[in-house]
Amino acid sequence: MPKDGGIGASTKRREDIRFLTGRGVYTDDLNxxxxxxxxxxxxxxxxxxxxxxxxxxxxxxxxxxxxxxxxxxxxxxxxxxxxxxxxxxxxxxxxxxxxxxxxxxxxxxxxxxxxxxxxxxxxxxxxxxxxxxxxxxxxxPAIVDMKAAVADPSNRVHDEIPDNLCFDWGWIEDNRAAVDEVFKTAPHVTTLELVNNRLVPNAxxxxxxxxxxxxxxxxxxxxxxxxxxxxxxxxxxxxxxxxxxxxxxxxxxxxxxGFGSxxxxxxxxxxxxxxxxxxxxxxxxxxxxxxxxxxDAHGRDHVTKIELACEKDGTFLAFRTETLANVGAYLSNFSTATPTFLHGTLMAGPYKVPKVYVNVKTVFTNTAPVDAYRGAGRPEATFSLERVIDKMCRELGLDQFEVRRKNFITPDMYPYTTPVGLVYDTGNYHATLDKALEMTDLAGFEARAAEAKARGKLRGLGLSTWIEACGIAPSNLVGVLGSRVGLYDAATVRVNATGNISVMTGAHSHGQGHETVFAQIVAEKLGVDATSVEIVHGDTAKIPFGMGSYGSRSLAVCGSAIDRAMGKIIAKGKKIAAHMLEAAEGDIEFKDGTFSVAGTDKAKTFGEIAFSAYVPHNYPLETLEPGLEETAFYDPGNFTYPAGAYLCEVEVDPDTGKVQVVAFHCADDFGNIMNPMIVEGQVHGGVGQGIGQALCENTTYDENGQLTSASFMDYAMPRADDVPFYNVDYSCQTPCTHNPLGVKGCGEAGAIGSPPAVVNAVIDALHRGGYDHVTHIDMPVSPARVWAAMQKH
Missing domain, CATH: 3.90.1170.50 (Aldehyde oxidase/xanthine dehydrogenase, a/b hammerhead)
Incomplete structure (x- = not known):
């Protein structure tokens, strides 16, 4: 069991005290x-x-x-x-x-x-x-529709760009001919055209x-x-x-x-x-x-054609996609990375598919700029993959669970290089799927569906198995790919003379609980009480240069920098302890806040060592500077790869088309867990946003470029009664192999895995109700869209 306040404890968020009592200080509070x-x-x-x-x-x-x-x-x-x-x-x-x-x-x-x-x-x-x-x-004249923007060179968002294209990107371009050849001879090809609807972040x-x-x-x-x-x-x-x-x-x-915006x-x-x-x-x-x-920068807004080539038994042979990605009127900071390297490189998913080719054309339109929004490219990739797989299973009459099992990368295959250039270091996708099925009570689903039918409702079950890439890195690689900044981070750990600790970090918290979790990590490693640890962030005059919080990088990158800085603190503490205890430095051990000489009862507490560093009466000044403060930079060697399996149950009212999410089960692999309560909160929030995208949120412009969903009167945000109580599990842990904490990131998972699970469940419900002609409904699957789809025969 984790010790109080340390790693693995469900410690309540310390920052919530000021938030819940009205003592938070936001920009608008300052006069x-x-x-x-x-x-x-x-x-x-x-x-x-x-x-x-x-x-x-x-x-x-x-x-x-x-x-x-x-x-x-x-x-x-x-x-x-x-x-x-x-x-x-x-x-x-x-x-x-x-x-x-x-x-x-x-x-x-x-x-x-x-x-x-x-x-x-x-x-x-x-x-x-x-x-x-x-x-x-x-x-x-306004340019709103992406296809029209590309087709008509006479009307330009920017006068100097004749075709309204920012770029026409292919990944990996050398794969294109081989992928095309696979599709020519594949026993079966499933094709799906879909929209990843534009969203307004609405923090x-x-x-x-x-x-x-x-x-x-x-x-x-x-x-x-x-x-x-x-x-x-x-x-x-x-x-x-x-x-x-x-x-x-x-x-x-x-x-x-923030959610990216x-x-x-x-x-x-x-x-x-x-x-x-x-x-x-x-x-x-x-x-x-x-x-x-x-x-504010909007999110998503992709129009995609995805094709899946496979054997008749569902073995994947290749994926091929063509996407138009809206960047709006201007380029924002991550607008060019989101539809390319944060999207195209995830188009293999958790599957051992041999060939993948991704083409993305980014288009300027007379709409608000589009940039990273929670998940940033990975929800778009996952939605395309999981929807086309679901459609293929229905076309061939195959079991959706077994098809995924058949195509999963297996644990003995790591490290695994995907055909789109990523190297997955660890994972166990069979385990997360098994756990999700256990949580769902699959055996009892038919009885639940029958009970719903007796009430006049159609019940459906939808699956999504997903993977994402977090903690964008390393800097030398992303530099080659086009990043104009480094993607490392830094931390300074300052141990004061009385033993309390200030940690200056480049991460910034906007709801993730950094002040709590970072303190837990420090408390665990240095053997101090978490209440004695202060986390300082958000002020460039106080913190070392850092790249902030997004892409679920805070723990994997910023937390690793903190860990490295603490390693330097311990190393210096051992030198001081060796001098004070008259022992060789190699004989000094550090555990639970105590420096001791191996095999003896000679020891000094962490506080005593800290005091000695600032009051150096008995201190090796000839070889060691006073003070106990260290800074470390951490540049990851790879992305981290959280993954999971989500199962959603919905009920559809065939008279109105209204969809109600009645159950949602999440089995995630986030690597090592620092604080279970905060992880659950992050998953809950992400799933809520994903359900919002799937069922109700949609940003719409008319032909004149007027935003017709410009307020909460017209933009449908999910309410409490639109979401169920979630069932969250994170026990299938395969720790990351290349960061010292073994963490993978959890902040965006819910928003990535949930939209296809919801839409797949809706399609399943309609098929169970005899509406076999409905093979796809674009998000949001609003009552009007569902009802209209049911009427088309």
């Missing part, structure tokens, strides 16, 4: 002396030429301090994409400048073209409305930023809702505003959810900094929910 307020003018048309912006009347309004337009930022840099992707023919992607404020043209509804700064929010709001009235934008806390400038030193401070404060600082300093990096402090305090740097952050410098006063902005719908 600074002399602060001013920013409001942005946003385009009401999807595509238009900015003819004029008349600022005179606005500048004369009460309380107005400054007006900024795109012209004020035309000579500064633009926010770049984080990955440079080459097309199949080797040409680099098209990368149009993403301005701080639009100038010349607006390219999506919500595109900010001006900002008003005033003494109060109400004054800024009134002035922004006046400025909007005094702005002339000639509306141009509980909207984006907010406060800019400050200090004339005495020339320093800037940005307080902002960020998952990644160091990346924000790097982008603003190096690419957007040219501020010396050592003169810019970025602070992300408590952040109320707060990884990126947004133009509002640059505007509040520029305004703060001009006014010599703090400038604050907080998004309204309507602004979030219009301007």
């Amino acid at each position: 600074l002396h002399g602060q001013t307020f920013a409001v942005f003018c946003r385009s009401t048309v999807a595509h238009g030429k900015i003819v004029s912006i008349n600022t005179a009347a606005t500048e004369a309004m009460p309380g107005v301090l400054a007006v900024f337009t795109g012209q004020d930022f035309k000579d500064v840099g633009g926010n770049p994409a984080g990955w440079l992707i080459n097309s199949r023919d080797g040409t680099p992607m098209r990368e149009p400048k993403r301005p701080v404020l639009a100038h010349g043209k607006v390219r999506h509804v919500g595109d900010a073209y001006a900002a008003v700064i005033a003494e109060t929010y109400a004054q800024a709001k009134d002035a922004a409305e006046q400025l909007a009235a005094d702005t002339v934008i000639d509306e141009l 509980m806390e909207p984006r907010a930023s406060i800019g400050e400038y200090f004339p005495g030193t020339g320093d800037y401070k940005l307080t902002t809702t960020s998952q990644n404060p160091h990346l924000t600082r790097l982008l603003i300093a190096a690419f957007v505003m040219g501020i010396p990096e050592n003169k810019l402090q970025v602070v992300a305090p408590d952040v109320g959810g 707060k990884i990126y740097h947004y133009g509002e952050e640059a505007v509040v900094l520029a305004a703060a410098k001009k006014l010599k006063r703090p400038v604050r902005w907080t998004a309204e929910r309507s602004e979030s719908f219009l301007s």
Whole structure:
């Protein structure tokens, strides 16, 4: 059993005390002396030429301090994409400048073209409305549909890009001919066209930023809702505003959810900094929910054709996919990596399929930018795979469980190199499937289905077996693939003289419980009480350079950096202990917070060693510096590969098409578990979001580029009664072999494995009800879509 507060204990989250008692500190909670307020003018048309912006009347309004337009930022840099992707023919992607404020043209509804700064929010709001009235934008035809965007070169999102394509990517291009040959001779081919619907992240806390400038030193401070404060600082300093990096402090305090949408740097952050410098006063902005719908990076939005070639017995021979991926009007930070290396490289799934070829065309449209959203490419890959496998099983009359078993990579095959270039280090997919079936009570399903039928409902069972890649790495590999940053992380462990510990980490928590879990790891390794460990994050002035939290990297990468730093602490502690105990360093053992001489009762506590390091009366000063503080960087040698099997049971009302998820079972392999309670919470949240995508969430634009789902009145978020009580298991642990904690990551699993399980269950329910003609329904499987599909014969 894990000891209290250590690894493996279901310790309650320490940060919840301040959250539940209203003592959290979010960006919008901060009120600074002399602060001013920013409001942005946003385009009401999807595509238009900015003819004029008349600022005179606005500048004369009460309380107005400054007006900024795109012209004020035309000579500064633009926010770049984080990955440079080459097309199949080797040409680099098209990368149009993403301005701080639009100038010349607006390219999506919500595109900010001006900002008003005033003494109060109400004054800024009134002035922004006046400025909007005094702005002339000639509306141009909107480009919304991806196929039409590619087909019609006369209408362009960016004038310099004639076909609206960012790139035409093939992976692995050398595989294409061999894959095509397999499909020519395959005994059976299943083809499926599907949509991975566009989503709005809708974090509980909207984006907010406060800019400050200090004339005495020339320093800037940005307080902002960020998952990644160091990346924000790097982008603003190096690419957007040219501020010396050592003169810019970025602070992300408590952040109320991110799900990927707060990884990126947004133009509002640059505007509040520029305004703060001009006014010599703090400038604050907080998004309204309507602004979030219009301007936060959206997620998913793929249209895919996937083909599965197989033997008549269901043995997989090859997968082939063609995808159109929407990147919206501008490239965001991970927008080019998400549909390529975070998607295409997972198109083998957990299966020993011999051949895979993936083609992705990314398309500019007059819609909000699309970027990483919880799972980021892996849900898109898993949905395509698990839906086409389910369809193939029905076409050939094969058992969905046995087909997957037949094609699983087996434990004796690791390390296993997939045909799409990944090397899986460990896993046991048979075990997770067996556990999921045990949890489901498969033998009792027919009785449950019969009982549902007696109530007039159709009950169905859907399976999804999935794998993902977490902790994007290593830096030398991703650099070759196009990443413009390193993907390592760092930690500093500072042991104070009295033995308590401060840990500075590049990870940032926006709901994952880092303050609790990282403290558990430190407590376990150093043999101290977890309450004596402080976790410091989110402030570039306090923490070492790090790459933040996304891609389920926090434990695998940042936690490993903490582990390495603690290793250095222990190593130094042994040197000090050897001197104090008059023993050879090789004879010093460290266990449960005590340094001892092997085979003797001579020992010093961790606290005594720490005190000696800072009060070096009896200390080897000639060979060892005083103090007990160490920094370590960790660059992973590989991705980590969580995997699992999800089983969903639904009931469909044949009169209305309404789908109710009545049971959901998750069997996951996350490697070693640090805190079971937090793992369960992460899975619950992810599955909730996945069910939301599968059943109700959908972002829609009309032909004019107007967002028709721009509020909670029109965008259907899942409610408590849309989801069941989940059944979660994580006992099938195959520890990661290449990080010191043996962890794999759990934050995105639920959102990856759940959508295909839900849709597969709906199709199964309809088939059991005699609606065999329904082979696929695109997400969200809303009542209207299900009912319409049932009526088509």
